Amino acid sequence: MSTSAARPVDVVVVGAGFAGLYMLHRLRGLGLSAVVLERAGDVGGTWWWNRYPGARCDVESMQYSYSFDPALQQDWHWSERFAGQPEILAYAGHVADRFDLRRDIRFETSVTAARFDAGRGRWLVETDAGAWEARFCVMATGCLSTAKLPEIPGIESFAGRRFHTGHWPHHPVTFAGRRVGVIGTGSSAIQAIPVIAAEAARVTVFQRTPNFSIPSRNKPMDGDYEGWWKRDYGAHRRRARMMRTGILYEINDKGAMEVDPAEREAIYRRRWEAGGTSFMGAFADLITSQDSNDTAAEFVRGRIREIVADPATAEALAPKDHPIGTKRICVDTDYFATYNRPNVTLVNLRAHPLAGITEAGVRTGAGEVTCDDLVFATGFDAMTGALAAIDIAGRDGLLLAEAWRDGPRTHLGLMSAGFPNMFFITGPGSPSVLSNMMVSIEQHVDWIAGALGAMAARQAGVIEPTAAAQEEWVRHGMEVANRTLYPRAASWYMGANVPGKPRVFLPYIGGVGVYREICDKVAAEGYPGFSLSRAA
């Protein structure tokens, strides 16, 4: 594509999920021209793609929503404690309408390449529907937007219907009377299995690694609770932004071993009954002390053994290979109880390894299970997958794939040296997936908008992190991660689910509030660690 055919704008934003939508809104406020390029047919990102049965958020809806517009957060009413996918998608659509965003979004447009022309200080962004030329490029491509099928021999030979939770069809899918195989037992599967099992003739779950899951205790929105939030939304949001996870909930400041076993049990039980991810706030040291973590893990294993009637199934479902919380903790509705249904069977792939997929179903060490449908709940090439799928070349033709060969290298998760004027929203090296993503998205968008405003005031045309600042941030990120139990789990946080992906801890675990203070300080001090110049 020649440069002359490319359409000029100030900013190209890639992705029209919650990040891209808010970025566009802020860019307009700065008086910049912008286009958002989006592969999907409409706004919503994650919530446009993940339409599987049972899909819903696990951060309470009163918090899993934008805070940037006081009227929006007062007007919108969530019908449940944890909203389901259709309602979250409707919310994204409402925001797009309310702020008239769609007129600057090109749907069904996939970005294939982005090349920086240093001479002209422009990014040339190529898509399957023409090219764009921009001073700035904002990658709002999502951390969990590249669905991943597993490397299982014979996968293409299956003759029945095949689904991936992250790429679910837009037409209604019924499982009535069908024999369904589900591969995977992460968050998506744990939400989908109970709903599919309620409809299907038979469900066989193929589990490689069991996961910890906490009941959501989802329920219709309580009017008093909604009122509590709405009466002082601004203040509650400000507090949430300074929490470790960006979620406002009570975190016990005691360590688990500081209390006696009876009190510990009572605290866990209260959190279990309350439901949701706040279980991990039961004690301050659950992600740093193995001994403390063991007590929480054993409590949850105890609940699984209580709920699941068949002792062998309960034991297979009880996670023992990773500390609780070091893989994204799951939140469910009736997940473990679903295994008491007569139409649900668990196949433990650790005991009976998966041999392959056949035309008729799934073959394991225990024999072949015939299936009409296969649901792959096998996750994503997380955090870097969507960026790696774009051929990105920065200064002097430096390829992002090359620069990140040993793992992503960013300064603050926001930019990467050698890629001037390219920003990442919730990129690797930022709290992103370890947080309420809405809080992290707004913080990144606001920081980027602030940087663009500062550049305009200084008449700077180019911003780029220094190599030294970036190396220090990468080092600091690893140091903080190594103080926790997280690197002990073979998780997607570590890139462990993608063969050949470097094993580095991808998000920043220093905490959302701490991270915000670091970013704010950088902005307040005139962007040390970044070079701002007039020209490239």
Ligand code: FAD
């Ligand atoms: P996305 O919503 O992923 O949007 C990125 C968009 O970029 C996508 O629409 C994609 O099509 C587009 N894109 C990517 N590459 C290209 C390209 N090359 N060309 C064109 N377009 C491209 N987070 C929470 O905090 N709480 C939750 O409860 C929660 N629940 C989740 C449930 C599920 C099932 C999943 C998968 C994730 C969940 N998350 C949750 C994380 C969720 O991804 C974020 O909360 C948030 O929706 C991300 O928004 P985003 O705009 O950054 O990215």
Ligand code: N01
């Ligand atoms: O994906 P996952 P996900 N053979 O990677 C298994 C967010 N989210 O879509 O652990 C057999 O967690 C794999 O097994 P193992 C949330 O951040 C949130 O469920 O590798 N099995 C695992 O069980 C979440 O963490 C919600 O041994 C194979 C599963 O597939 C993230 O998205 C809901 C296999 C993948 O689990 C991803 O969740 C949904 C193979 N070859 C998603 N390959 C909320 O509730 C993979 N697996 C908010």
